[in-house]
Amino acid sequence: MSNIRKITSILLTAAMTVSLASCANEPAKSEDDGEFNIVTSFYPMQILAMNVAGGIDGVTVECMSAPDIGCIHDHVFTTDDLRKVENADVYIENGLELETFNDRLLSAYPDLQVIEAAAEVTDAPEDDGEVNGHVWTSIDDYIIQIRTVSAALSEADPDHAADYEANAEAYIEKIEQLTESYADQIAAVEGMRVLVIDETLPSFCVWLGLDYEVIETDHEQASLSAGDIADTVDWMNDNGVSVILVSSDSDDGIAEAVAAEINGSIVAFNTCMTGEVYADAYLDQMADNLVLLQYLG
Ligand SMILES: [Zn+2]
DSSP: OTTOEEEOOHHHHHHHHSOOOOSTTOOOOOTTOSSEEEEESSHHHHHHHHHHHTTOTTEEEEESSOTTSOOGGGOOOOHHHHHHHTTOSEEEEOOTTOOTTHHHHHHHOTTOOEEEGGGGOOOOOEETTEEOOOGGGSHHHHHHHHHHHHHHHHHHSGGGHHHHHHHHHHHHHHHHHHHHHTHHHHHHHTTOEEEEESTTSHHHHHHHTOEEEEEOOTTOGGGOOHHHHHHHHHHHHHHTOOEEEEETTSOOHHHHHHHHHHTOEEEEEOOSSSOOOSTTHHHHHHHHHHHHGGGOO
């Protein structure tokens, strides 16, 4: 096991240990509070909305779920969640079927205005014929999501349209500056063949131009069978693949078992799916990921 090189993210480790400020315990607002209340489904949408709608008088951003729940598609929807959406003027979701509880939400609030951030994303990866909705890990798709949300908020709350648009453009500019500063590292990994054990990262791989094979785990790596592991080892040997990408959010025991068989390396990337709640969280997690690209070679 000593020959396994494992690179983990300092940021994510820190984020997992920080006491997270949850939006979950805010009391429901009264119907006529005079504010434009934005409620998001989960952490990546919360961070996006904090950027697009932050610092605007009379506009609030709350999140239905806690920032440490992991993927929203695993979330057990509760009546408490419903209550948090009660006085939302708009509800921002990722979409692409990650929010599996929408029937219950919309049956309770049939007039709820839903913004699907990923509505304009056209290159979501497909795994086994199913669309993989974790598209925010593609920086290009995330920018599409920012623009979609900004346009929809501007329509829903026209008094603040100029603010949403200015915020969105400023946020996109920061993201583009980040990727430009790592342009050489990004170009260096293009076409590299890797194994991904986690369904949050295929969009990140697409964005980087990696030639990837994915093993879906439903965010639980322990679910892989011994046969799956053996097949994976064979595939890696046959294809000369020695790098395994995993999510910093999940246990990497299976990846370690595979890597030990092939003398391979594991690189754990942030998924921007959980973490500390602050506006630059996505930027910081992605910056950390771009630093890690040097370990793919
Ligand atoms: Zn998921």
